[in-house]
Amino acid sequence: MDMLSEGLSGALRLLLGFDPDFTAIVAVSVLVAFTSTSLAALTAVPVGVLIAQRRFPGRGGVIAVLNTLMSLPTVVVGLLVYSMLSRNGLFGSLGLLYTRTAMVIGQWILAFPIVAALTVATMEGLDTRVHSTAISLGASPMQAFLRLLSEARFGIVAAVVAGFGRVFAEVGVSMMLGGNIKTYTRSITTAIALETNRGEFALGLALGIVLLTVALLVNILLALLKRRTP
């Protein structure tokens, strides 16, 4: 009890006083999660749209795999990427292990299936008449396709937001690929996991508050986007 109340007052001091250690940790989390999510959006949205639009053999299998990968354990991704980025690994010569870039790569792999699978679901959930209606009003195939994308816009943004929510809160990849290096790869989750051991309970709580707040915002945003989808 005593520990919690002391921790809480310390956490508030950190939050309100913009403690440099604290802000550095939050900045790393935001920067890395934002970059990896942007990368996922750039790659997974087109892939999702393609899968939704095209009919090809094994398509159902691809969608099933994407859906399974949505719940891919972060430590498994961490392990796989670790084995490739280590100096012993396939891409070892790049020297990327224990860098922010490594974290971005790992988180990108985590976010990709979520964004892609949710994009597929959104596109398939669209009214089947959208395309033919656009054509009937004089749209070229490209314009009709853009119309489809535009109809799916809230769903696609929701997919990206869900991806962000996952990578922001994950710890396995950040820990294994980033190494929890102070001011460099120490993110909110790795700091909570490791720094509380050092008796930095207030810091852990303050970071936990940030994490909860972001999770709350992400969920509010998702709810709003859902309301705007037909």
Add this chain to the structure above:
Amino acid sequence: MTAYRLNNIEAGHNGFSLTIDDWTVEPGSMVAVVGPNGAGKTTLLNVLAFMEKPKRGTLSFRSRPVDYSSPRSLLALRRNIAYLAQNPCLFNMSVRRNIEYGLRLRGVPRNIIGEQVKQILEELEMTELEHRNVRELSGGEVQLVALARTFVLHSSVLLLDEPTGNVDKARIGIVERRLAEMNESDGVTVIFTTHSEVQARRMADSRIHITAGRVAVN
């Protein structure tokens, strides 16, 4: 010059087939296509709107045979007409943006789009809907917006599949009056489907009847 000429046409898919031996639509006429559900009315309009390629036969538009091998010319043809599909779907944006859509596709300048949208909203007595989102509309209002979206194109050919199908009784008169005006004063060719013989007689100067894929021209 004829608006449409259909020669020895067979169209349709999934086992359904519609055949028309010879049918001509004169410019400026108002034609009603009458028949029960599933008779082939929608297939006929899809053919006339260049949305569906006939399996055989020749379709001529303004005395020129349609070239189905060129997507470019098909697109140009589609932009020459205005088509209201049956059971239309509105896009997830405001009423105003929905009505603008066809004009924007045709590259109409913004200020003209604004004027024309305003005009059509007044003509169909639906100005209060302008800024509503389509998800809030009733079935009748949806049909009205779809009609406005077609009328606003000011095409010389209007193809309407069940134009007053969902419209509130009070507004059917408004729509029919507007159609008659466009036909009479602007010389617009109107081809519409209906299963109401009464509406067909009231509106059209010629009628064709379709039963189970066979067309009888009156």
Add this chain to the structure above:
Amino acid sequence: MTLGVMVLWRRFGFLAGALSRDNQDGFMKAMEFTEKTLVTVMIGLIALCTVHAADAGDRSRVLRLATTTSTYETGLLDHILPLFEQRQNIKVHVISVGTGKAMAVARAGDVDVILVHARQAEDQFVREGYGSYRRTVMANDFIIAGPADDPAGVKGMRETGAALRRLAGGQHLFVSRGDDSGTHKKESQLWAATGIRPQGKWYLESGQGMSSTLTVADEKNAYVLVDRASYIANSKRLRLHVIVEGDPELLNVYGVIPVSHERRPSVKTMLADALVDWLVSPECQKMIEEFALEGERLFKPASAAETDAGDTDGHAE
């Protein structure tokens, strides 16, 4: 970066497609859809570039040190490294893992230097050619900590082996790191000397760092082998007492080893050597000696550990 450019090309590729295939309004339509996403995309790319630039810019001025949880969690490195970083104008990236993991990471060439405490393993590391040489940095001692009421009645025993035998005999709860760390290696040696293979419900392996393991022992009222620095650093929040101490067997010596440039060409030998020189320099040794937590000094300088700890030179063997 290449990926970003490719993706960007895709974006503009379809804009260009809309422009060429249709007319001006096709372009307008494409712009309309992309204008909102494009902003996000650009910010993302800029962020990615920043991350990369920061990484690339830093990389030649970054030294990677893998070390044990015991040195890191006490805050010693935060105390002695900033001065070195400032003088050399570099950053030291500290990766805090157990001794075993630190050596594995170093063998793979993923770090430049290791600061560890497991003498036999260290010598083997140098013998195998992964380490260039080894220098003693500092020392303290291990203790066995346990509940204040000492249910096993081992308090004050001078001989660790006898104490461990009594713990095992009475099946008193004992928490092991179980993670191949330096502390775990030491514990294994001590058990091996007693001839007992610890196993059973009373022997718990936490698999975690020193501080977490202390927490587990504290919550379970168990005995635990811990280095004195970690014990002092965590003592404020623990109810565990020092139960066994003072056996020469419990000496805990820390060594620093730069990873061999011959084995792992990516290693930054110059910076690694500079760090070793700093750690054994009189100035740093003094800082280590004076480093205190809760009013207690945690480490002794290298000179105090010289009794059994000579330095090795891999090239000489």
